[in-house]
Amino acid sequence: VNDEQKKQWLNELFADYQGRLLRYTQRFVANHHANEIVQDVFLKLIKLDDPEKIKGRELSWMFCVSRNQAIDHLRKEKKMSSINSDDEIPFDDSIDKNIEKKESLSMIMKLISELNSTQKEVIILKFQEDLSYAQISEITGHTVNHIGVIVHEAIKKMKNNYQTKGRS
Amino acid sequence: MSKDLNDAKLTAYVLGELSDKEMKEIELLIKNDPKLKADVESIKSFTQLMRSELKVEPVPVLKDNVKQNINSEINKKLFLAKLFSWNSPLKIALSTGFVFVVCFITLDKFDDLQSTAPTNEVVELTNVEEASIDKEVVETPEAKVTFNNPKQKVRKKFTITSSNRKALKKSYSASRRSFKEGVSGGSKGVKASYKKGANLKSIRVDPSKTGLLSTFGSKGVQKKLSKSRSRKSFIVRDKKPEPIEPIIVEFKKPLAEPLSTFSIDVDTASYSHARKQIMSHSKLPSPNDVRIEEFVNYFKYNDKTPSGDEPFSVGLELSESPWNEGYELVRIALKGKATKTKLRKKNLVFVVDTSGSMNNIDKIPLLKDGLNGLVDQLNSHDTISIIKYAGSHGIHLQPTNGLKKDEIKQAINSLMASGSTNGEGGIKKLSQVFT
Numbered sequence: 001v002n003d004e005q006k007k008q009w010l011n012e013l014f015a016d017y018q019g020r021l022l023r024y025t026q027r028f029v030a031n032h033h034a035n036e037i038v039q040d041v042f043l044k045l046i047k048l049d050d051p052e053k054i055k056g057r058e059l060s061w062m063f064c065v066s067r068n069q070a071i072d073h074l075r076k077e078k079k080m081s082s083i084n085s086d087d088e089i090p091f092d093d094s095i096d097k098n099i100e101k102k103e104s105l106s107m108i109m110k111l112i113s114e115l116n117s118t119q120k121e122v123i124i125l126k127f128q129e130d131l132s133y134a135q136i137s138e139i140t141g142h143t144v145n146h147i148g149v150i151v152h153e154a155i156k157k158m159k160n161n162y163q164t165k166g167r168s
Numbered sequence: 169m170s171k172d173l174n175d176a177k178l179t180a181y182v183l184g185e186l187s188d189k190e191m192k193e194i195e196l197l198i199k200n201d202p203k204l205k206a207d208v209e210s211i212k213s214f215t216q217l218m219r220s221e222l223k224v225e226p227v228p229v230l231k232d233n234v235k236q237n238i239n240s241e242i243n244k245k246l247f248l249a250k251l252f253s254w255n256s257p258l259k260i261a262l263s264t265g266f267v268f269v270v271c272f273i274t275l276d277k278f279d280d281l282q283s284t285a286p287t288n289e290v291v292e293l294t295n296v297e298e299a300s301i302d303k304e305v306v307e308t309p310e311a312k313v314t315f316n317n318p319k320q321k322v323r324k325k326f327t328i329t330s331s332n333r334k335a336l337k338k339s340y341s342a343s344r345r346s347f348k349e350g351v352s353g354g355s356k357g358v359k360a361s362y363k364k365g366a367n368l369k370s371i372r373v374d375p376s377k378t379g380l381l382s383t384f385g386s387k388g389v390q391k392k393l394s395k396s397r398s399r400k401s402f403i404v405r406d407k408k409p410e411p412i413e414p415i416i417v418e419f420k421k422p423l424a425e426p427l428s429t430f431s432i433d434v435d436t437a438s439y440s441h442a443r444k445q446i447m448s449h450s451k452l453p454s455p456n457d458v459r460i461e462e463f464v465n466y467f468k469y470n471d472k473t474p475s476g477d478e479p480f481s482v483g484l485e486l487s488e489s490p491w492n493e494g495y496e497l498v499r500i501a502l503k504g505k506a507t508k509t510k511l512r513k514k515n516l517v518f519v520v521d522t523s524g525s526m527n528n529i530d531k532i533p534l535l536k537d538g539l540n541g542l543v544d545q546l547n548s549h550d551t552i553s554i555i556k557y558a559g560s561h562g563i564h565l566q567p568t569n570g571l572k573k574d575e576i577k578q579a580i581n582s583l584m585a586s587g588s589t590n591g592e593g594g595i596k597k598l599s600q601v602f603t
Binding site: 006032036038043049050109145148152 | 178215219222238239242581583
């Protein structure tokens with residue numbers, strides 16, 4: 001193992017992805033939890049036995065680990081407040097909250113807030129994080145075809161709402 | 169295909185998520201359908217709007233303490249790795265270049281020769297010094313060295329039959345000749361025998377058919393030896409790692425069984441293993457871990473190097489057995505030619521196993537050390553390339569002139585062990601580099 005190269009690799013990943021990872025994680029859990037989760041993700045990355053295994057798909061690996069940690073965290077919270085654990089995983093409540101706070105928030109954010117959680121997540125990964133269907137599939141566990149359908153339906157819904165709002 | 173999926177295809181088309189073939193199909197559809205074209209345009213503009221709006225959202229930053237934690241973990245990891253590399257063990261001895269074989273034969277006392285009582289004989293050990301074979305391979309103009317495991321096993325078999333020491337002594341010069349013939353005769357294997365008088369048995373040299381580098385298991389030896397029986401016994405090891413019952417081979421009666429065999433072996437691991445057991449773990453090694461020939465192999469003997477055309481020299485020593493009064497011990501030492509320090513033009517291709525199993529402090533780092541040592545000795549007319557294989561395989565270092573030491577060393581030091589072992593791929597790549 002070349003130390004310098006590995007260090008460089010880790011530092012690059014840290015510099016490139018910490019913010020995006022945090023932004024994505026924050027959409028599941030509160031900020032301080034998101035910070036903890038992102039820290040855990042990087043610690044896992046550092047301790048990885050076989051870094052070669054994730055070479056070329058570091059981003060989706062980190063997003064996926066982050067996502068799983070966030071979901072675990074949500075499950076724990078839910079258990080404590082005895083809420084049905086089969087509920088849909090809430091994605092980005094903050095979008096809704098922000099809208100209540102700031103009416104000035106972009107039209108697109110409003111449209112996204114009207115989607116269901118799965119759609120929200122996929123749309124964010126696709127259009128904010130600029131990931132491919134394949135990468136989103138790796139992160140969320142949906143098949144690539146399913147991602148295609150989700151994106152398509154979300155866009156259809158958003159476009160409809162956009163036009164209605166534009167008319168009214 | 170459902171309408172939904174087709175619609176989804178349209179979106180996927182806009183987002184560039186389709187294969188070339190599917191793209192063309194959609195393009196064809198759009199051409200003939202203005203409504204579809206409008207749909208595509210509207211998706212296009214909408215997704216562009218969405219992208220640009222979402223990009224505006226600021227990227228948050230991690231808390232300072234989290235940043236510090238991660239940074240210190242990254243650096244801690246590097247520090248540990250450095251510590252390990254300082255400890256890196258012995259360099260691979262690529263530069264020593266000779267082969268020698270030692271074997272001991274315990275014979276009955278000379279006095280017993282005249283008696284009708286059968287004499288006893290035990291073949292105890294053999295050896296070939298280890299690193300030498302690697303070197304021999306490296307020497308050839310277009311050498312291929314496979315560094316799967318730094319340890320190369322080379323075994324050779326020949327048989328010696330003798331009923332007594334006198335016979336052995338007398339036939340020694342003859343055997344010397346036949347050894348030579350045996351090897352210089354190339355890969356065919358030579359049988360030579362020497363006979364003098366009715367009592368004298370023959371010495372047969374039978375290098376196995378593929379010549380010096382041939383290998384064979386120890387089974388044959390065991391089979392033959394285990395048949396024998398009488399006074400003294402010793403343990404013959406088995407190659408298999410799993411625990412086995414010690415194999416006790418007793419003295420045999422040469423009159424009944426005049427043939428005995430022994431192997432030439434290059435391993436020395438048993439000695440260091442036994443030493444480690446005793447020194448570090450304060451316990452005796454298990455009987456099957458003690459391989460006498462490897463103990464003998466471990467040490468250097470300054471045997472005479474062959475002169476002239478002799479491929480290897482044969483030395484013979486006789487002494488009283490220090491542990492068994494009334495017995496004598498014969499040591500037969502084979503030693504190959506010492507290589508010239510001036511090396512010929514070389515085109516070296518290393519096929520390196522970088523699979524996960526090599527991820528060990530005494531594997532990849534040791535290999536890198538050895539290779540780096542080799543690189544120091546390369547010069548302008550040498551070429552070196554590295555092929556690595558794990559789950560996948562590839563040319564890690566294109567054929568590079570031996571003077572570009574920094575470049576080569578950088579490539580060597582960037583080798584990382586992980587993944588599965590696809591040796592076949594590595595070998596195939598090797599043949600590509602050579603053609």
